[in-house]
Amino acid sequence: MTGAKTAVETAAAVRSGDRSARSVVEEALAAISSREEELHACNEVMADSARARAGAIDAAVAHGEDPGPLAGVPIALKDNLCVQGELTTCSSKILEGWRPPYTATVVERLLAAGAIPIAKTNLDEFAMGSSTENSAFGPTRNPHDMTRVPGGSSGGSAAAVSAGYVPLALGSDTGGSIRQPAAFCGVVGVKPTYGRVSRYGLIAFASSLDQIGPFATTVDDAALLLETIWGPDQMDSTSIPSQPDPIGAGSDVSGLRIGIIEELTDLEGIAPEVRASVERAASGLEGSGAHIERVSIPSCAYGLSAYYLIAPAEASSNLARYDGVRYGLRVDGADVAEMNAKTRAAGFGAEVKRRIMLGTYALSAGYYDAYYGQAQKVRTLIIGDFAQAYERFDVLLSPTAPTEAFKIGAKTADPLAMYMSDICTIPTNLAGHAAMSVPFGTGAEGLPIGVQVLAPALGESVMFTVARAVEGLR
Amino acid sequence: MTTYETVIGLEVHVELATRTKLFCGCANEFGAEPNTHVCPVCLGLPGSLPVLNRTVVEFALLLGVALNFDVPPSSIFHRKNYFYPDMPKDFQVSQFDEPICVDGWIDVAGERIRIERAHMEEDTGKTTHMGGGGRIHDADYSLVDYNRAGIPLLEIVSRPDMGSAEQARGYVSELRAILATIGISDVKMEEGSMRVDANVSLRANSTDVLGTKVEIKNMNSLRSLGRAIDSEIERQSAMLDSEEVIIQETRHWDEVAGITHGMRSKEGSSDYRYFPEPDLVPVAPTDEMRKVARESVPELPAPKRERLISDWGIGSSDARVLVDDRALCAYAEAAVAAGGSGKDVTNWCTGEILGYLNEHGSTPEALILRPEGLAELVALLADDTLSRSLAKDVLEECLATPVMPREVVERRGLAQMNDEGELAALVDEVLGRNEDAIAQWKAGDEKARKKKRGFLMGELMKTSGSKGNPKVLNQLLDERLHD
Amino acid sequence: MSPRISPEQVRHVANLARLSITDSEASQLAEELGVILEHAEDVAALDLSDIEPTAHPIHLTNVLRDDAPRPSLDRDEVLAAAPATEDRRFRVPRIMGETQ
Numbered sequence A: 001m002t003g004a005k006t007a008v009e010t011a012a013a014v015r016s017g018d019r020s021a022r023s024v025v026e027e028a029l030a031a032i033s034s035r036e037e038e039l040h041a042c043n044e045v046m047a048d049s050a051r052a053r054a055g056a057i058d059a060a061v062a063h064g065e066d067p068g069p070l071a072g073v074p075i076a077l078k079d080n081l082c083v084q085g086e087l088t089t090c091s092s093k094i095l096e097g098w099r100p101p102y103t104a105t106v107v108e109r110l111l112a113a114g115a116i117p118i119a120k121t122n123l124d125e126f127a128m129g130s131s132t133e134n135s136a137f138g139p140t141r142n143p144h145d146m147t148r149v150p151g152g153s154s155g156g157s158a159a160a161v162s163a164g165y166v167p168l169a170l171g172s173d174t175g176g177s178i179r180q181p182a183a184f185c186g187v188v189g190v191k192p193t194y195g196r197v198s199r200y201g202l203i204a205f206a207s208s209l210d211q212i213g214p215f216a217t218t219v220d221d222a223a224l225l226l227e228t229i230w231g232p233d234q235m236d237s238t239s240i241p242s243q244p245d246p247i248g249a250g251s252d253v254s255g256l257r258i259g260i261i262e263e264l265t266d267l268e269g270i271a272p273e274v275r276a277s278v279e280r281a282a283s284g285l286e287g288s289g290a291h292i293e294r295v296s297i298p299s300c301a302y303g304l305s306a307y308y309l310i311a312p313a314e315a316s317s318n319l320a321r322y323d324g325v326r327y328g329l330r331v332d333g334a335d336v337a338e339m340n341a342k343t344r345a346a347g348f349g350a351e352v353k354r355r356i357m358l359g360t361y362a363l364s365a366g367y368y369d370a371y372y373g374q375a376q377k378v379r380t381l382i383i384g385d386f387a388q389a390y391e392r393f394d395v396l397l398s399p400t401a402p403t404e405a406f407k408i409g410a411k412t413a414d415p416l417a418m419y420m421s422d423i424c425t426i427p428t429n430l431a432g433h434a435a436m437s438v439p440f441g442t443g444a445e446g447l448p449i450g451v452q453v454l455a456p457a458l459g460e461s462v463m464f465t466v467a468r469a470v471e472g473l474r
Numbered sequence B: 001m002t003t004y005e006t007v008i009g010l011e012v013h014v015e016l017a018t019r020t021k022l023f024c025g026c027a028n029e030f031g032a033e034p035n036t037h038v039c040p041v042c043l044g045l046p047g048s049l050p051v052l053n054r055t056v057v058e059f060a061l062l063l064g065v066a067l068n069f070d071v072p073p074s075s076i077f078h079r080k081n082y083f084y085p086d087m088p089k090d091f092q093v094s095q096f097d098e099p100i101c102v103d104g105w106i107d108v109a110g111e112r113i114r115i116e117r118a119h120m121e122e123d124t125g126k127t128t129h130m131g132g133g134g135r136i137h138d139a140d141y142s143l144v145d146y147n148r149a150g151i152p153l154l155e156i157v158s159r160p161d162m163g164s165a166e167q168a169r170g171y172v173s174e175l176r177a178i179l180a181t182i183g184i185s186d187v188k189m190e191e192g193s194m195r196v197d198a199n200v201s202l203r204a205n206s207t208d209v210l211g212t213k214v215e216i217k218n219m220n221s222l223r224s225l226g227r228a229i230d231s232e233i234e235r236q237s238a239m240l241d242s243e244e245v246i247i248q249e250t251r252h253w254d255e256v257a258g259i260t261h262g263m264r265s266k267e268g269s270s271d272y273r274y275f276p277e278p279d280l281v282p283v284a285p286t287d288e289m290r291k292v293a294r295e296s297v298p299e300l301p302a303p304k305r306e307r308l309i310s311d312w313g314i315g316s317s318d319a320r321v322l323v324d325d326r327a328l329c330a331y332a333e334a335a336v337a338a339g340g341s342g343k344d345v346t347n348w349c350t351g352e353i354l355g356y357l358n359e360h361g362s363t364p365e366a367l368i369l370r371p372e373g374l375a376e377l378v379a380l381l382a383d384d385t386l387s388r389s390l391a392k393d394v395l396e397e398c399l400a401t402p403v404m405p406r407e408v409v410e411r412r413g414l415a416q417m418n419d420e421g422e423l424a425a426l427v428d429e430v431l432g433r434n435e436d437a438i439a440q441w442k443a444g445d446e447k448a449r450k451k452k453r454g455f456l457m458g459e460l461m462k463t464s465g466s467k468g469n470p471k472v473l474n475q476l477l478d479e480r481l482h483d
Numbered sequence C: 001m002s003p004r005i006s007p008e009q010v011r012h013v014a015n016l017a018r019l020s021i022t023d024s025e026a027s028q029l030a031e032e033l034g035v036i037l038e039h040a041e042d043v044a045a046l047d048l049s050d051i052e053p054t055a056h057p058i059h060l061t062n063v064l065r066d067d068a069p070r071p072s073l074d075r076d077e078v079l080a081a082a083p084a085t086e087d088r089r090f091r092v093p094r095i096m097g098e099t100q
């Protein structure tokens, strides 16, 4: 790590004129050049537009204007966020070369706040995966250990922050795709309440689960980024219409009731060091005045199965549009159906095809009730169980991922084993709640571990308070 | 030969007359340059999301009132998944098992037709088939314009309550009048803003087992709807007579050949995998929204026809002609409000004025003669100032130049001679110079008498400069001849 | 391990999903999907007859926009992204299936 400044510090320095945005951007570009060849965190580095934007920000400061709370802060964007005129691929061959004619709402808000998008980061193709090995453009490596995965699907964003390219990045989290790579890369990662952050311009994986969220090196930086991007958006029907309250800067947990989720912590397959980290964080919080108890959320046991029916079902429909007609790849065929089928066979990778097939099957005549319908009912159970738990607890704790980062290639041949690495993060997405991962402790191999702080819907403020307290225990 | 009972159900797709599309702000406009009314949402670009047009919901609620529907507390959108190049997302956002309107009905020629449901959905783009005579299956390739993709539709699905092509036409015609009255669509079958698919099945009169249902598409007028159904009834009857098996399929109506064609379909193409659209939230019409809809529905065609028949004393076919043409009806009502008699106004409107409009391709709103003018003309006729033939003269002038009928009468001195003394003098004079004709009338048989009488009447009108009151002249002539 | 989906079913599903697959891919997918569906049996086997399904995690209704026009995209830019165009339209190979 380069010991780079936080976003809060950088923005303050640029706004006051102590530092130029140009120098910040040059430093970030230099950091990228120094490690990108080995890491492959980025699909595209937007050096020209970043330099131009930095120049504009410096000019604004020189004119006595305030470029905004993220003035001059370079930020990396997961390559499933649309930026007008910039390559946006979802790490898929089917979208190779596509430049959207419009910009995602979150990116518009970043630009309005003075942030400088500097790179589009690598991901598992269409955000389907837990290791960023499913990218059509090759895997990203974990900055802590080149032989290991950074997690996924937002592995490029997690690695970019972890490697010190940028203090901030955006990812998307459908079943843990922000929190799990944050844990593997030793950074903070946040999955906000469903509907808090506009999805307009986020290329859909599973619409009822997807949510955009921040990566940062500190909890404060993550809060600053989240406050920049969240809030109602008329372009997204599922955007919560109320203006969010500020997150606040508190870290006082005295009197808070915190539950440790038994089903996700005592699970077979959770590494002892991971469980120990959660226990250690809990006792630290207890030492700061919180009440700690274990809590059972029985339906969590079915979360993984329900998720791997619901998410593929929605994805099978969301990804139908990649048909070779309007944009992206086309492989010719004798008729339109053959053209569609050949295009999709050539353009999608194995995992994407697997999920499209699974989802199509789960929705098809005769199977809908047994699979998709049943999974939706499990979703009801999970929401009910969490609601009960949140009557007794302000926030909940669990591991973010069962293990520290695994070796590249270790799970690629076994989809189910790969899916298991999302087991602790998935229930939050099914419930539509908020959760975040805070780096806390290291595993047997000396790699970072994340502790997950879970909060009810719209519970970001108390979640960040506890996250800050955990951060303070390090 | 067996006789069969025909069972017909209709699915009517109606394009709504909103300013923008169903889920985006692109203009809803017919006939624009290809692919100019498209945006990330209606092109289904990656990352785009739909947001529902408020006016579409308001229109659906108006339809709910007009077609006697129940509007359940909540309705949701589903995705109907199938691949087709005119559909940008390769799924159609539509409503499935929780539509906005359920269990409606309308009465058509005294019979109640039940309507199962009406639901909101998006239209597809427009495909042009190139090569092979422009027909889909012979084409070399196709071109797609997405301007129409995402235009709001209401699909209105009847129960299989119709038994003949005639009844199906009556239903569509009544539906069209209602839709025009509540103002939610242009309802032009020729431009495709109202599209009708017919499900036709036949069953032997002795059984109550439903026959195999065949869907017919591509009828672009009421006339072709009737022809297509009749042709399909004929086809199915012949097949049943020769004990052939009717297969469930979609058939295209060929207007030129006057028959339906079966369409090749790809195997396994009809598993739509409906599931709730996760990018949209439920529509739950509030009491306020329902109240606004109830209060915004204008008088509907059926009660309007009843009213005109009883208040104006007109016949039911005239009432239908008037009510089916909203602008003409408004014109007639304004003329009646200005003092014209309903019956007379109707006669002029469904006669000479409608003829003039058709001939000139004009609309009632554009007529130089305003409704007050028509009321004046009708009054001039009623008080015997004008004869019917003079009135036609006057109308002709009033339709061509901005002038009121009374002005024309005065300027041209057209007022009818009604004075009996004056007319008697006129009769004396004309008969005086036509002694031969009178003699021939007296000597002639019935046929000859009729001819001579007609001649004398013509002479009387000619001498009066067409102004003599024909009724009085007829009477006076008879008196004199029979003296 | 009893595969829950046959290669024939896989080919049917691939047809619905418009994915061309080889015979060996069909067999492999049958096996992989079988494993995942086997795991999903824990959910499929639950008795949830009295539980309402949840399609969506938040409970908003009537999110409506005003019927007001917004700018459309530039046609040249839209068509430039397409694999094939002709006469201001998107060009596709012949269509064999039926319209809906």
Ligand SMILES: [Mg+2]
Pocket: B094, B121, B155
């Ligand atoms: Mg339909």
Ligand SMILES: [Zn+2]
Pocket: B021, B024, B025, B026, B037, B038, B039, B040, B041, B042, B043, B150
């Ligand atoms: Zn649009």
